[in-house]
Amino acid sequence: xxxxxxxxKRYPNGTYALRDIDLHIPAGDFVFIVGSSGAGxxxxxxxLIREELPTTGHVVVDGQDVARLRRSKVxxxxxxxxxxxxxxxxxxxxxxxxxxxxxxxxxxxxxxxxREETDRALALVGLLxxxxxxxxxxxxxxxxxxxxxxxxxxxxxxxVADEPTGNLDPVTTWEIIKLLVRVNELGTTVLxxxxxxxxxxxxxxxxxxxxxxxxxxxxxxxxxxx
Amino acid sequence: xxxxLYVLAAAWHGFSRNPFMSVASTLTxxxxxxxxxxxVVTDRGLQSAVALLExxxxxxxYLSDDAKISQILDLRARVEKDPAVSRVDYVSKDDALxxxxxxxxxxxxxxxxxxxxxNPLPASLEIKLAKAQESRRVAxxxxxxxxxxxxxxxxxxxxxxxxxxxxTRVLSIGGLVVLGMMLFVTLFIIVNTIxxxxxxxxxxxxxxQLVGATDQLISAPFVLEGMxxxxxxxxxxxxxxxxxxxxxxTSLVKFLDILPVSLxxxxxxxxxxxxxxxxxxxxxxxxxxxxxxxxxx
Ligand SMILES: Nc1ncnc2c1ncn2[C@@H]1O[C@H](COP(=O)(O)OP(=O)(O)OP(=O)(O)O)[C@@H](O)[C@H]1O
Ligand SMILES: [Mg+2]
Numbered sequence: 001x002x003x004x005x006x007x008x009k010r011y012p013n014g015t016y017a018l019r020d021i022d023l024h025i026p027a028g029d030f031v032f033i034v035g036s037s038g039a040g041x042x043x044x045x046x047x048l049i050r051e052e053l054p055t056t057g058h059v060v061v062d063g064q065d066v067a068r069l070r071r072s073k074v075x076x077x078x079x080x081x082x083x084x085x086x087x088x089x090x091x092x093x094x095x096x097x098x099x100x101x102x103x104x105x106x107x108x109x110x111x112x113x114x115r116e117e118t119d120r121a122l123a124l125v126g127l128l129x130x131x132x133x134x135x136x137x138x139x140x141x142x143x144x145x146x147x148x149x150x151x152x153x154x155x156x157x158x159x160v161a162d163e164p165t166g167n168l169d170p171v172t173t174w175e176i177i178k179l180l181v182r183v184n185e186l187g188t189t190v191l192x193x194x195x196x197x198x199x200x201x202x203x204x205x206x207x208x209x210x211x212x213x214x215x216x217x218x219x220x221x222x223x224x225x226x
Numbered sequence: 227x228x229x230x231l232y233v234l235a236a237a238w239h240g241f242s243r244n245p246f247m248s249v250a251s252t253l254t255x256x257x258x259x260x261x262x263x264x265x266v267v268t269d270r271g272l273q274s275a276v277a278l279l280e281x282x283x284x285x286x287x288y289l290s291d292d293a294k295i296s297q298i299l300d301l302r303a304r305v306e307k308d309p310a311v312s313r314v315d316y317v318s319k320d321d322a323l324x325x326x327x328x329x330x331x332x333x334x335x336x337x338x339x340x341x342x343x344x345n346p347l348p349a350s351l352e353i354k355l356a357k358a359q360e361s362r363r364v365a366x367x368x369x370x371x372x373x374x375x376x377x378x379x380x381x382x383x384x385x386x387x388x389x390x391x392x393x394t395r396v397l398s399i400g401g402l403v404v405l406g407m408m409l410f411v412t413l414f415i416i417v418n419t420i421x422x423x424x425x426x427x428x429x430x431x432x433x434x435q436l437v438g439a440t441d442q443l444i445s446a447p448f449v450l451e452g453m454x455x456x457x458x459x460x461x462x463x464x465x466x467x468x469x470x471x472x473x474x475x476t477s478l479v480k481f482l483d484i485l486p487v488s489l490x491x492x493x494x495x496x497x498x499x500x501x502x503x504x505x506x507x508x509x510x511x512x513x514x515x516x517x518x519x520x521x522x523x
Contacts, residue, residue, distance in 0.1 A: 049436070071441075072440070072441070074438075075435075075438040075439060075440045075441075076438065077438070078435070078436060078437060078438035079437070079438035082437075083436055089429070089432070089433060089436075091429060091430060091433065102433070102437075103433075103437035105228050105229065105232050106229075106232065106434045106437065106439035106443055106444075107437060107438055107439055107443075108228075108229050108443065109228065110227060110228055111227060111228045114228055150437070151437075154437060154438065
């Protein structure tokens with residue numbers, strides 16, 4: 001599903017955020033990306049949705065070289081790769097339902113699809129009872145579940161979560177992680193960048209460890225630290 | 227359909243969210259368009275006036291009483307060959323006196339002509355020009371004839387012609403410059419209005435980009451908002467123009483009485499269409515500049 005070949009990323013200010021990355025993530029994988037602050041986790045995520053371009057090498061998502069994609073095709077890539085962030089990025093003036101439906105509306109889906117798919121996504125994350133609430137009326141966990149629903153409503157092939165539990169307490173963190181595992185079981189490839197050792201160690205999933213922009217460890221049933 | 231509703235709602239929301247800016251740019255667009263319409267009408271009138279006056283430009287060659295008819299006919303034939311000359315009329319001494327008497331009959335300040343014993347008026351050739359700009363050249367060529375025994379004097383009115391041409395040129399260029407500046411200011415204001423709207427919705431735009439909305443769809447509400455500014459501005463301008471149309475038409479009719487000028491039956495309709503078209507173009511163009519600049523960052 002995702003292949004990185006010899007990828008380096010150098011920002012305009014000269015910082016090398018990634019160096020010589022070779023990584024293959026097959027469809028259906030669940031991968032933790034770990035590493036200390038500044039290791040390059042967010043940069044890796046940005047390359048996958050072409051928010052940034054690799055300086056060298058190839059980033060291939062679902063058979064397509066992301067760097068070769070014409071600007072007009074970038075939206076199609078983004079519909080395949082859902083993203084979730086630490087700060088949720090919900091629109092405060094829209095309800096839970098509207099935030100999720102928004103993704104479908106602005107990607108040109110018809111009214112029936114918008115209604116059906118929004119309800120399906122909200123049911124999946126368990127937020128149907130909260131559908132008419134505004135983000136400020138929700139707990140952090142509920143806000144993050146709304147954000148996950150908004151990503152899932154597009155039925156993406158890949159879900160990329162960048163520190164999705166960074167703002168949440170331990171109990172809520174577990175809720176979110178269990179939700180992401182569930183999403184993975186339903187067939188979506190999931191990447192989670194995280195600093196949370198406890199959940200990485202408990203889940204024993206694939207772990208890709210970045211350090212100063214390099215992959216220093218890639219284990220199938222890894223722990224947070226070697 | 228859902229998409230269309232989204233675009234319409236977002237555009238209207240954007241327009242009404244920042245009423246001060248929207249009204250300011252609408253007013254600017256309206257002002258620009260009224261000036262434009264005023265300029266177009268004035269320019270039309272001036273051009274017609276110039277065309278008319280150009281027809282009237284003439285030179286007069288006063289002829290010596292001693293000149294023979296054959297010499298005069300010869301001179302007339304030569305003058306008529308000049309492509310800048312459209313027509314040459316011979317006015318005899320008797321014709322000239324007759325004209326003076328007719329003029330005196332209508333004017334109290336000229337005494338009775340009967341008192342004059344002999345006819346002091348010279349015969350003349352009246353030359354109508356096809357091209358007013360050439361009047362100076364033709365006149366100077368004819369001045370070479372003075373002293374040859376036939377022509378005693380060449381009278382022209384080149385200053386009038388030159389001044390008229392200068393005035394229209396200055397007005398046209400000046401009008402274009404002012405208009406150009408107005409266009410620029412209007413575009414600037416529209417660009418800024420939409421830039422503010424884009425800024426107010428940058429979070430929404432970011433999310434649209436993340437979930438895979440196309441640039442066209444992200445831009446559409448803003449372009450429409452720019453067009454709304456244009457449409458409202460044009461409507462306001464047309465209201466002003468219609469309000470002004472009454473008095474202007476009356477004075478135009480008086481004006482047209484003097485000058486056989488016609489603005490054409492479709493002129494006002496075409497002007498209105500032009501005003502709307504330009505407003506839409508500027509609204510859409512200015513908005514496109516703003517949103518595309520934001521998206522290409
Ligand atoms: N837009 C940018 N311009 C310049 N340098 C950047 C930019 N974004 C990130 N960096 C640098 O690239 C390196 C990797 O940053 P990145 O955000 O990918 O790290 P991270 O692993 O996500 O860190 P964290 O765990 O703190 O989120 C850091 O040194 C960072 O300072
Ligand atoms: Mg990061």
